[in-house]
Amino acid sequence: MLIFILFSGFYANNSLIPAALNWIQWISPIRWIFSAMISIQFSGITFECNNGPLNCIPDGDAYIRRLGIQDDSFGRSLAVVLGMIAFFHIAAYTTLRIKRIKWATPKSRSKVE
DSSP: OHHHHHTSSSSSOGGGSOGGGGGGGGGOHHHHHHHHHHHHHHTTOBOOOOSOSSSOOOBHHHHHHHHTOTTOOHHHHHHHHHHHHHHHHHHHHHHHHHHHHHHHSOOOOOOOO
C-alpha cells in the first residue's frame, strides 16, 4: 500500500514521477480515488486572489491541472475503481475455488506396516 500511496499524486505531483516508475500510478487504486475526490471538490469553482497574480490560482480547474490529474473525470475514476473492485473479487473467488478443489481431492495415504 505504501508504494500506491507514494505514487498516487497525493504527496508528489504526477509529473515529477520518474518515467521508469510512471506505470505504478495507473494501477494504484488510491490514485483513482484521489483523482475522483479532487474533481468533485475543485471542478467549476473560482478563487479570490488576495496575494497578487504571482501565486494566484484563478479557479479549481487550474488547480487540478497543477496537480497533474486534468485528464481524469469523476466518472472515469469511479469506473476504474469499480473495475478494480470487481477484478479483485473475481480473482479472490477464483483462487479460493481452485484451492478448495485441490484440498477436496483425496490424497493417497501410505499405510505404515
